[in-house]
Amino acid sequence: MSNASHALIDPGQAFEESFHESRVLRLFSERLNQCQAPLVLDMGPTFGNNIHFFATKAKKLFICDMFVHLDEMSRSRLPAKKAFQYLVFPPGHFDGILLWNLIDYLDTGNASELVRLVYKITKPRGMVVLLAQDLHKPSGVPIAFSIRDECRLYPQPLSALDLPAKYRQTREILDIMNPFALVKSFICRNGVREYLFARP
Amino acid sequence: MLNMRKMMKQEDSPEQKTDPSHPIVTPAAEPAEGKTIIGEKITIEGDIRGQENLVIEGSMKGKIELEKHQVKVGPKGRVEAQILAENVTISGHLVGNIYASGKVRITKEANFSGEIKAKSISVEDGAYLKAIIELERETKKVIPTIGKATSEPEKIHMNQPMAAGKKN
Numbered sequence: 472m473s474n475a476s477h478a479l480i481d482p483g484q485a486f487e488e489s490f491h492e493s494r495v496l497r498l499f500s501e502r503l504n505q506c507q508a509p510l511v512l513d514m515g516p517t518f519g520n521n522i523h524f525f526a527t528k529a530k531k532l533f534i535c536d537m538f539v540h541l542d543e544m545s546r547s548r549l550p551a552k553k554a555f556q557y558l559v560f561p562p563g564h565f566d567g568i569l570l571w572n573l574i575d576y577l578d579t580g581n582a583s584e585l586v587r588l589v590y591k592i593t594k595p596r597g598m599v600v601l602l603a604q605d606l607h608k609p610s611g612v613p614i615a616f617s618i619r620d621e622c623r624l625y626p627q628p629l630s631a632l633d634l635p636a637k638y639r640q641t642r643e644i645l646d647i648m649n650p651f652a653l654v655k656s657f658i659c660r661n662g663v664r665e666y667l668f669a670r671p
Numbered sequence: 672m673l674n675m676r677k678m679m680k681q682e683d684s685p686e687q688k689t690d691p692s693h694p695i696v697t698p699a700a701e702p703a704e705g706k707t708i709i710g711e712k713i714t715i716e717g718d719i720r721g722q723e724n725l726v727i728e729g730s731m732k733g734k735i736e737l738e739k740h741q742v743k744v745g746p747k748g749r750v751e752a753q754i755l756a757e758n759v760t761i762s763g764h765l766v767g768n769i770y771a772s773g774k775v776r777i778t779k780e781a782n783f784s785g786e787i788k789a790k791s792i793s794v795e796d797g798a799y800l801k802a803i804i805e806l807e808r809e810t811k812k813v814i815p816t817i818g819k820a821t822s823e824p825e826k827i828h829m830n831q832p833m834a835a836g837k838k839n
Binding site (some may be wrong): 519522526530531532533534537557617 | 674792793794796797798799800801802803804805806832
């Protein structure tokens with residue numbers, strides 16, 4: 472693994488005004504509280520707040536920054552799905568997986584393949600958090616979400632990442648997430664769509 | 672066990688530097704609280720045990736046991752080891768597991784792969800982690816589900832208009 476991730480996050484450039492209160496994160500946390508020793512996988516970029524948030528709620532928090540791995544593949548002109556090699560976990564392992572808005576940066580074929588993989592490593596009744604950006608307000612740079620003030624999500628530009636975005640209609644997202652059952656979904660004022668899925 | 676004193680730079684406590692003609696004798700049972708630095712050009716393979724803080728700026732492979740002390744892997748440090756310490760700071764490259772009775776701090780320059788068990792953790796944005804983190808947590812009771820099973824997915828169709836209360 473290279474050190475390429477180090478310059479990827481611009482903490483000073485947070486889109487301060489466009490945060491939203493995440494209802495899905497709140498639901499996800501509540502459900503983790505109902506588990507005896509929850510295992511959680513965070514596939515987002517390394518944000519200290521996010522790690523602290525989930526590490527204090529999970530028995531074990533697994534960190535695997537798929538944004539960085541996708542960027543590596545893109546820069547090396549390798550297929551995006553090669554990044555999935557980093558997701559080697561036993562079947563039915565996780566009570567919760569944070570997919571964030573990762574599928575915004577995958578074509579439909581790869582997104583579906585990722586979701587199949589995520590399905591495999593999620594426990595029955597395990598949950599998946601998915602976010603999708605506003606179709607009508609393309610950000611221009613890759614975006615990730617940092618948690619602050621309990622369940623508030625702040626978009627963070629990852630300007631150094633080479634990840635073209637693919638904005639999708641909700642119907643397409645539900646198709647991609649097909650093996651999962653939709654538990655709740657919200658559209659936030661800033662246009663971000665939030666989904667909580669569960670493995671049946 | 673390696674003879675650390677011969678191999679490493681030693682930072683003395685301030686008192687020892689004041690007057691060489693009147694050296695302060697420290698009882699053997701309570702050694703002066705200094706720190707040992709493994710310099711950039713030093714490579715060590717083996718186990719390290721001791722009773723003072725350790726800073727690694729060079730390369731180290733093996734096991735570090737400084738239960739009541741602090742270990743820091745500096746920005747140029749390259750370590751492949753299991754670390755047992757009170758507090759651990761990672762700014763360099765570390766592959767291995769950390770068991771800390773206190774806090775683990777990971778700075779943005781860090782590149783860490785392994786497992787962390789600690790009382791608390793702080794991570795700077797932008798660090799690279801491929802990690803499993805387990806913090807000390809209070810034993811809690813499982814909250815029983817009342818009424819509708821939470822495992823039962825509650826389907827909401829996105830095509831339907833959202834209730835006003837659901838918008839943030």
